[in-house]
Amino acid sequence: MKSAISGSIVALVTPMNGAGSIDTQRFDRLIEWHIEEGTDAIVIAGTTGESATLSHAEHCELVAHGVRQAAGRIPVIAGTGSNNTAEALQLTRAASECGAAAALLVAPYYNKPSQEGLYQHHRLIAEQVDIPQLLYNVPGRTACDIELETVLRLAEFDNIVAIKDATGDLERGRELVEQCAVAGMAVYSGEDEATFELMRAGARGAISVTANVVPGAMARMCAALLAGELDEAAAINETLLPLHKGLFVQGNPIPVKWALHRLGLIGPAIRLPLTQLDRRFCGLLETAMERAGVAQETMNAGN
Numbered sequence: 001m002k003s004a005i006s007g008s009i010v011a012l013v014t015p016m017n018g019a020g021s022i023d024t025q026r027f028d029r030l031i032e033w034h035i036e037e038g039t040d041a042i043v044i045a046g047t048t049g050e051s052a053t054l055s056h057a058e059h060c061e062l063v064a065h066g067v068r069q070a071a072g073r074i075p076v077i078a079g080t081g082s083n084n085t086a087e088a089l090q091l092t093r094a095a096s097e098c099g100a101a102a103a104l105l106v107a108p109y110y111n112k113p114s115q116e117g118l119y120q121h122h123r124l125i126a127e128q129v130d131i132p133q134l135l136y137n138v139p140g141r142t143a144c145d146i147e148l149e150t151v152l153r154l155a156e157f158d159n160i161v162a163i164k165d166a167t168g169d170l171e172r173g174r175e176l177v178e179q180c181a182v183a184g185m186a187v188y189s190g191e192d193e194a195t196f197e198l199m200r201a202g203a204r205g206a207i208s209v210t211a212n213v214v215p216g217a218m219a220r221m222c223a224a225l226l227a228g229e230l231d232e233a234a235a236i237n238e239t240l241l242p243l244h245k246g247l248f249v250q251g252n253p254i255p256v257k258w259a260l261h262r263l264g265l266i267g268p269a270i271r272l273p274l275t276q277l278d279r280r281f282c283g284l285l286e287t288a289m290e291r292a293g294v295a296q297e298t299m300n301a302g303n
Contacts, residue, residue: 002161003132003186005075005102006204006226007040008218010211011048013253013260014062016269022058024065026266030212031069033265038219039211042070043104046079047141048209048253053271059091064098081106081136085121089128096131104134104164104207109142115150126157133159138166138190148172148179155183164207166190170197177202192244196237199225209247210240213259214292239292246288249281258282259289 012034015026034042044066045051045059054062063078070076078095080103082088092103108121126133135154139145146163154160163180165173168191177187177198186204189195195206199222211218217236224233247255251274258277260266268276277285 002158002184003102003134003204005041005077005162006186006222008038008211008215008222009041009043009077009188009205009207010034010039010215010218011043011046011207011209012066013212013257013266014045014049014054015260015266016271017267018269020269020271022062023267023269027062027066028069030265031066031074034211034215035070035074037215038223039074039215040205040219040222041075041077041101042066043077043079043207044100046077046104046136046207047106047138048212048256049079050253050271050274051079051081053274056087056090060094060098063095063100067099075101077102077104077134079104079106081108083108083111085124088121089125092125092129092131092133096129100131102132102134102161103129104136106136106138107142107144107146109144112144115147118144118146119150119153122154122160123157126154126160130159132161133157134161134188135163136166136190137163140166140168148176151176151185152179152183155180155185160185162186162188162204164188164190165198165203168194170194173198173203174201192247193241196221196225196233199233200230209252209256210244212256213243213247213263213289213294214240217292242288243292243294246281246285249284250277255281255285259285259294262286262289263294 015023078100080091189198189206221236
């Protein structure tokens with residue numbers, strides 16, 4: 001398998017100050033918390049990190065800052081995808097230059113490229129930047145679907161090492177895992193509700209929103225799955241299912257930023273066009289957090 005990263009990979013939020021600037025102090029605290037809680041890797045400036053509303057300069061500096069803070073203790077995967085191939089190339093190059101362990105490239109959104117367009121997009125970046133690269137297929141948000149044949153064509157590049165699957169289609173996900181294993185490419189679950197089943201089928205880990213709130217529990221569940229300890233993993237997953245659902249009652253990352261603010265770990269700020277969580281969902285999400293034992297998870301967070 002080309003990718004050495006496995007386990008619980010948090011799709012980290014980007015804390016912000018009231019004026020909308022990035023809150024690097026709380027960002028650093030989150031990284032330290034994830035290291036303490038056993039998270040296996042961190043995605044910085046991914047879609048959960050509000051990459052769509054970060055400026056180019058903010059994006060590059062946030063990744064570089066995160067790499068410095070992690071200081072080699074945990075792999076940092078930089079979100080570098082764009083619907084503009086030239087921009088994705090620039091972001092991927094910047095991630096490589098600052099020492100990120102890998103780059104995660106969401107499929108080009110909105111402009112609906114053909115499968116050949118997707119292939120040429122990723123091929124160009126893979127040929128020009130020699131950093132390990134992860135494909136990210138989330139058609140529900142991009143209106144663009146990387147088909148299996150295209151994934152396998154891209155697996156021929158040594159530095160295209162994995163794919164994050166957020167299709168939500170378990171049957172398709174199992175086939176993806178099977179075919180990618182033959183090609184030497186890792187698969188990561190990109191849907192928290194699907195993680196247990198996809199990892200049981202052979203996925204190497206999860207790029208998780210839920211791990212923002214319960215990093216220890218997600219790390220333990222993924223470790224149990226990788227060790228074949230299915231009963232233990234299933235028991236943890238059962239407690240987390242309401243939280244998996246609750247963190248998507250509105251568009252990500254609205255609910256997860258509310259949850260982290262509720263715990264005192266970040267401020268309430270989120271960038272337009274996203275707004276804070278609708279009040280009618282607050283009770284539901286708080287109940288899900290309680291069921292998942294979130295208060296215990298945050299004891300070491302220093303809040």
